[in-house]
Amino acid sequence: ELKVEQNPLFLSMQEGKNYTIYCNYSTTSDRLYWYRQDPGKSLESLFVLLSNGAVKQEGRLMASLDTKARLSTPHITAAVHDLSATYFCAVDSNYGGSQGNLIFGKGTKLSVKP
Amino acid sequence: NAGVTQTPKFRILKIGQSMTLQCTQDMNHNYMYWYRQDPGMGLKLIYYSVGAGITDKGEVPNGYNVSRSTTEDFPLRLELAAPSQTSVYFCASRRTSGGARNEQFFGPGTRLTVL
Numbered sequence: 076e077l078k079v080e081q082n083p084l085f086l087s088m089q090e091g092k093n094y095t096i097y098c099n100y101s102t103t104s105d106r107l108y109w110y111r112q113d114p115g116k117s118l119e120s121l122f123v124l125l126s127n128g129a130v131k132q133e134g135r136l137m138a139s140l141d142t143k144a145r146l147s148t149p150h151i152t153a154a155v156h157d158l159s160a161t162y163f164c165a166v167d168s169n170y171g172g173s174q175g176n177l178i179f180g181k182g183t184k185l186s187v188k189p
Numbered sequence: 190n191a192g193v194t195q196t197p198k199f200r201i202l203k204i205g206q207s208m209t210l211q212c213t214q215d216m217n218h219n220y221m222y223w224y225r226q227d228p229g230m231g232l233k234l235i236y237y238s239v240g241a242g243i244t245d246k247g248e249v250p251n252g253y254n255v256s257r258s259t260t261e262d263f264p265l266r267l268e269l270a271a272p273s274q275t276s277v278y279f280c281a282s283r284r285t286s287g288g289a290r291n292e293q294f295f296g297p298g299t300r301l302t303v304l
Contacts, residue, residue: 079231167291
């Protein structure tokens, strides 16, 4: 059974500093997605990581994928207030297929303080 | 394109009542999904559909039913509401195939409270 774990669940950040959050998953998959959710809002797609070594950047967020370690690690450079949100990692549960059923982690809630 | 739309945005039900959550997408996506999100948790898949007339259970289907008579619409039915069904419900859709991204697009959600 595919499980997705995110760490930490909460992260209080100071403006201007750098941070890393983590998503690891338990079985082989070839697709990993990052979504952002603002309070009371829907999920917005940030990154789709499709292969080992893939790196994608969205503003101050840069995410990579290591399929051998089953790990994705978004790095936050010089945190700013508008990064405050909950970030979900999701993994395609059908390796090599096109079903598209996603297994979500519990999310990492980021809060940026001045 | 409006994308994925959901109605209602909010609803309060009494235990034992029934209701249908509506979901419509105008992107001609064949794949559609229903999720629930409980506080502090990720999303759990309730049901999904790979095309009109085809539906299947997800991780947490008990207490729910779905139908898919058209490509655009994927309603979720709660027959006998229970407090455990208090949650935020998201509908999502995805292109059938082709391209590399394969991402799901989400609707704005329906916040349901069962008292």
